[in-house]
Amino acid sequence: MSPVPCLLSSAARSFGLSCPAAGLLCCRLRGPGSGTRRNMSSKRQMDHLERTASNTRQNALYPAQVCGIINESETVKRLRLAVDPDFSFKAGQWVDFFIPGVETVGGFSMCSSPGLLQREGVVELAVKYTKHPPADWVHTTCTVGSEVAMRVGGDFFFDPSPSDPSVDLLLVAGGVGINPLYSILLHTSDLLHINRMCFFICVCCSTQREAVIDVLIFTLRYQNSITEVCREFPDKFSCDFYVTQPSTDVDLNLQPFLSRGRITEEELRAHVDPQRTLCFLCGPPPMIEAISKTLMDFGLPKDRILFEKWW
Known part of the structure; x- marks a missing residue:
């Protein structure tokens, strides 16, 4: 089965989510947010x-x-x-x-x-x-x-309260870094169900090279869950899945959300507001470093880029 990156993007005020050429998942939410910046070394030998x-x-x-x-x-x-x-x-x-x-x-x-x-x-x-x-x-x-x-x-979390200032929340994950961000996505869906807050959410998944086999099928389950949320909250969520290696094996249920090719830096730039965006990154250290640099090149302040590195 070929890799199926995904992007959830909304029109107008909704989230548009994009990923650069690295393998990753991105999720952008508009609403209150909280988190703590975390720095970690890249020493793979540490447990x-x-x-x-x-x-x-x-x-x-x-x-x-x-x-x-x-x-x-x-x-x-x-x-x-x-x-x-x-x-x-x-x-x-x-x-x-x-x-x-x-x-x-x-x-x-x-x-x-x-x-x-x-x-x-x-x-x-x-x-x-x-x-x-x-x-x-x-x-x-x-x-x-x-x-x-x-x-x-962990100091990397999303736990908003109604009194928090509104932000655009951008989530970017690579490999199994999808896990904490998927938890965040499900949490925002729960918040919508109980009408505690209003979010506009966009999610993007992408895989490449060695991550393809390890993460693809697992990510597909997430994609199916994500599309269910999109159908339930069409004014809050929408999605597109990006296939970087086209294949006929893609689930037919995902075809309406399917796009061919890789998400570009330009697409990511379109959804970064230096004044409002708060970005959470989770994934391998090289991906974190590359995406952080790209976001800072877009003008996003360093203190608005929160990350957690996994090996």
């Missing part, structure tokens, strides 16, 4: 706890039990975890993931919304296969009923 040592963490460690496992693709599994009633998180945050018998602590972003936690007492994590012990455990040993423990952390 999760070392890389995130300076990040805010909750003090409590909560037990959790795996209640569902979904094979999103050959390389990505989605875990559904039933958690303690006192467990809470903000859209965009991650967890320290403790596995009995595994010394290394994992670090995985939530790919579900706080609303799902409130409704069902469940959180979801999407884990790409690597030889890193926690990811390897998820793919080779974890079963329904497996017990783990989790601690929430």
Whole structure:
């Protein structure tokens, strides 16, 4: 199956989302926003706890039990975890993931919304296969009923309140960096359902090279969810999916949203307002650095570019 980047763009006041030539997901929301700028080094040899040592963490460690496992693709599994009633998180945050018998602590972003936690007492994590012990455990040993423990952390989140000033929120993700931004997207959809706020949202997904096989099928599930949101809130959301390697394997349900080719810098520039845009980036360090530079070249102040790097 070929890579299917996606772009959600709205007309008039809605979000238009664009991505430069790197593989990424972009989401732009108009509405109140909050977040904390985070800088991280690019030392791949550091483990999760070392890389995130300076990040805010909750003090409590909560037990959790795996209640569902979904094979999103050959390389990505989605875990559904039933958690303690006192467990809470903000859209965009991650967890320290403790596995009995595994010394290394994992670090995985939530790919579900706080609303799902409130409704069902469940959180979801999407884990790409690597030889890193926690990811390897998820793919080779974890079963329904497996017990783990989790601690929430991260200064990269979207948790708006009605009193926050209005901003245009631009989200850009590469690879599994899609997870926290998808959580944010679902959270904004929940907010629309309860009429707490008004958002105009645009999302773009793109993959390239080695990310294609790992992320494509997983991203397609997100795309189907995104198009459902678009149909439910046509005045708030719209979308286009960009196919960089055309194929007949693209889901027919996505054809109405399909565009050919790669999203350009010019398309991204059209949706950056230096006075209003607040950008969240999540993905591999080279992508973060390239997109940050591009945004600053567009005139977006450095302190309005928030990022989290994942390896």
